[in-house]
Amino acid sequence: LASTVAMTFIGLAAQAQTVGFSQIGSESGWRAAETTLTKQQAEERGIDLKFSDAQQKQENQIAAIRSFIAQGVDAILLAPVVATGWDSVLEEAKEAEIPVVLLDRRVDSSDDLYLTAVGSDLVHEGKVAGEWLVNEVGDAECRVVELQGTTGSSPAIDRKTGFEEGIAGHDNIEIVRSQTGDFTRAQGKEVMESFLQAENGGKDICALYAHNDDMAVGAIQAIKEAGLKPGEDILIVSIDAVPDIFKAMADGEANATVELTPNMAGPAFDALDAYWKDGTMPEKFIQTESKLYTPEDDPAGEYESRKDLGY
Ligand code: GYE
Numbered sequence: 510l511a512s513t514v515a516m517t518f519i520g521l522a523a524q525a526q527t528v529g530f531s532q533i534g535s536e537s538g539w540r541a542a543e544t545t546l547t548k549q550q551a552e553e554r555g556i557d558l559k560f561s562d563a564q565q566k567q568e569n570q571i572a573a574i575r576s577f578i579a580q581g582v583d584a585i586l587l588a589p590v591v592a593t594g595w596d597s598v599l600e601e602a603k604e605a606e607i608p609v610v611l612l613d614r615r616v617d618s619s620d621d622l623y624l625t626a627v628g629s630d631l632v633h634e635g636k637v638a639g640e641w642l643v644n645e646v647g648d649a650e651c652r653v654v655e656l657q658g659t660t661g662s663s664p665a666i667d668r669k670t671g672f673e674e675g676i677a678g679h680d681n682i683e684i685v686r687s688q689t690g691d692f693t694r695a696q697g698k699e700v701m702e703s704f705l706q707a708e709n710g711g712k713d714i715c716a717l718y719a720h721n722d723d724m725a726v727g728a729i730q731a732i733k734e735a736g737l738k739p740g741e742d743i744l745i746v747s748i749d750a751v752p753d754i755f756k757a758m759a760d761g762e763a764n765a766t767v768e769l770t771p772n773m774a775g776p777a778f779d780a781l782d783a784y785w786k787d788g789t790m791p792e793k794f795i796q797t798e799s800k801l802y803t804p805e806d807d808p809a810g811e812y813e814s815r816k817d818l819g820y
Contacts, residue, residue, distance in 0.1 A: 525555050525556065525557050526556050526557065526583040526584065526781075526785060527556070527557045527558075527559065527580075527582045527583050528551065528556050528557070528558055528559070528582060528583060528584045528585070528586060528778075528781070529558075529559045529561065529573065529574070529576075529577030529580070529582045529584075529585045529586070530547055530558055530559065530560050530561065530585075530586040530587075531561050531563060531570045531573040531574055531577070531585065531586070531587045531588065532544055532547075532560065532561065532562050532563065532588055533563055533565060533570075533588050533589075533590045533614075534562055534563060534564045534565045534590075535562070536565060536659070536691065536692045536693050536723070537692050537693065537694075537721055537722075537723040537749070537751070538722070538723055538749070538751040538752070538753060538820040539721065539722070539723070539749045539751055539769060539771055539820070540692075541819060541820060542751070542771035542818050542819045542820045543588070543612070543613065543771040543772075543773060543774075544560075544819070545771075545818070545819025546771050546772045546773075546774055546775075546818070546819060547560075547586070547612075547773070547774035548560065549819075550772070550774040550775055550778055551774070551778070554778055554782075556778065559577065559580070559582065561573035561576075561577075563590065565590055565659070565691075566590070567589075567590050567591055567594060570587065570589065570590060571598045574587065574598050574601075574602060574609075575598065575601065577607070578601055578602055578605045578607060581605075581607075582607060583607070583781075583785065584607060584608045584609070584610065584624075584781050584785075585602060585607055585608070585609045585610070586609075586610050586612055586774065586777055587609055587610070587611055587612065587623075588611070588612040588613050588614055588773075589611060589614050589615070589616050589663075590614070590659065590662060591659070591660075591661040591662050592614070592615060592616055592617045592661060592662065592663045592666065593616075593617050593661065595616045595617075595618045595622070596618050596619075596622065599616070599618055599622035599623060600622060602622075603621075603622055608623075608624040608781065608784060609622070609623040609624060610623065610624050610625055610626070610627065610777045610780065610781065611623055611625070611626035611627070611628070612626075612627055612628065612773040612774070612777060613627070613628045613629075613664075613769075613773050614628065614662055614663045614664060615628065615631075615663040615667075616663075620793050624780065624781075624784060624790075624791065625777075625780050625791040625792060625793055625794065625795055626793065626794050626795070627773045627776045627777045627780075627795045627797065628773065628794075628795075628796070628797060629769050629770075629796065629797045629798070629799050630796060630799060631663060631664050631667035631668055631671065632667045632668075632670050632671040632674070633671060633799055634667075634668055634671060634748050634767045634769070634799045635667060635668035635669065635670060635671020635672040635673075635674070635675065635720075635748075636671040636672065636674050636675040637671075637675070637767050637799060637801050638668075638671070638672055638675060638718055638746045638747070638748060638765065638767055639671065639672040639673070639674065639675015639676040639718075640675040641675075641746055641764075641765045641801060641803075642675070642676060642682060642716055642718070642744070642746055643675065643676055643679050643682065645744060645764070645765075646681070646682065646715065646716070646744075648681055649681060649715075650681050650715070651681060651682045651683070651715035651716055652683055652685045652708070652713055652714055652715050652716075653676075653682060653683065653684045653685065653714075653715065653716045653717070653718055654684075654685060654686045654687070654701075654704045654708070654714050654716075654717050654718075655669070655672070655684050655686065655687035655688075655717075655718045655719075655720075656688065656689075656690040656697050656700055656701065656717065656718070656719040656720060656724040656725070656728060657669060657687060657688060657689040657690065657720050658689065658690075658691070658692045658720035658721060658724075659689065659691050659692050660689050660691075662692075664720060664721075665689065665720055668720045668748060669687070669720070672684075672718055684718075685708070685713075685714075686704050686707065686708070688700050688703075688704075690719070690720075690724040690727070690728075692720065692721050692723060692724060693723060693724065693727070694723045694724065694726055694727035695727060696724065696727070697719060697723060697724025697725065697726070697727030697728045697731075698727030698728060698730050698731045699727075699731075700724075700728075701717070701727065701728035701731035701732065702731045702734075702735075704717075705731060705732065705735045705737075710735060710736075710737075711732060711735050711737045711742070711743060712737075712742075714743050715743065715744065716743060716744040716745070716746065717732075717739075717743055717744070717745050717746070717747075718746050718747070719745070719746075719747040719748075720747070720748060721747060721748055721749050722747045722748065722749040722750065722751045722753065722754035722766055723749070723751065723753075724747070725745050725746075725747035725754060725757075725763060725766075726753050726754060726757060728745070729745060729757055729762050729763065733762075738762075739757075739762045739763065740757070740758075740760075740761045740762040740763055740764055741761070744764050745757070745762070745763040745764050745765075746764055746765040746766070747763070747765075747766050747767075748766060748767045748769060749766060749767075749768070749769050750766045750767070750768035750769065750800075750802055750811070750815075751815070751820050752811075752812050752815045752816040752818075752820050753812075753820075754766045755802070755808040755809070755811040755812035755815065756808070756812050758802075758803075758804050758808035759804075759808040759809040759812060761804070764803065764804065765801060765802065765803050766801075766802050767799050767800070767801055767802075768798070768799060768800040768801075768802060769797070769799065770797045770798065771818065771819070771820075773797070776795045776797070777795075780795065
C-alpha cells in the first residue's frame, strides 16, 4: 500500500496541476496586485489556474467552489469575503478530497476544513497602527475617525480590535466615529466627507485610521476638498503599503502604513507542492510579515519599486 500511495503522489506531481482560485473581487489596489501575483506564480510553476472573480459576493464564491469541485481540481485557493458561512462548502471540498488554502482573510470554520491559511496577523497590524498613533501624539488630545473594511470580513473585525488594543490605556486618544468604507477608495472618500461634516468641517478630527490604504487615499481627497491638509491637520494611518499611499507620503499627505504582502500565492503553492508530492501537512497558519512604513522610509523609492507589481 505504501508504495501505491507513493506512486500516486509521484504521478500527481509529474503532471500539471489544476488549481481553482475564488477571488473576492477588485475592491482595492492590494487586491488587484494579489490577483496579478497569483496568476504570475501559477504560470511560473506550470500550474493551470482557473480564476473566478466573485464581485464581493459570498454566494458567487460558494458557486465557484462547487464548480471547482465538480471539475475535479487538484486544489482550491479561497480569499473569503466574510468570515462566516463557509462550513457546508468546505465540507464538500473535504469530502471530495480537494485541499483548500485560504488567502489573506480567515474563516470562522473549524481548521480541519482547510489545509492551511496564508495571511498576516490582522490583529497585530491594527495594533501596530494604534501604537504608531500613541507614539505620534504623546499626551495631546486626539479624536480619531475610523474607516472600517468590509462588514463581517476578518480584516475589518481584527484590524478594529488590534487598533483598540494599541491605543488602550491612552485616554487622550478616542475613536469618535467609525463606519465601513468597504475597502474602496470611492466609499472611503464618501464616508470621510460625512465625518468631516459632522466634526466641525474636520477641525475636530486629529487622526484618521483606515483599515486599508485605498480608503485612506479616498479620504485624503475628501480632506483636501474640505480645505484641510491631510498628513498635518489630520494624521493618516492605514494598512497595505500600496504604491499610492507612498506617493501620498512623499507629498506629506499620509503618515504611516503597515505593509501586507500581495504575494500570498507563493507560500500557498509551496505548501501545496509539498502536499501533492508526499502528503506533507503544512502548519495551519502561514504568517506573512507586517512592517510599519513612515515618511522616514524613503516613500518615493518605495513607490517606484512597487508601482509595476500589478497594483
Ligand atoms: O488589506 C484590503 C483588501 O483581505 C487583508 O482586503 C485583505 C484586505 C486588504 O481589499 O486592501
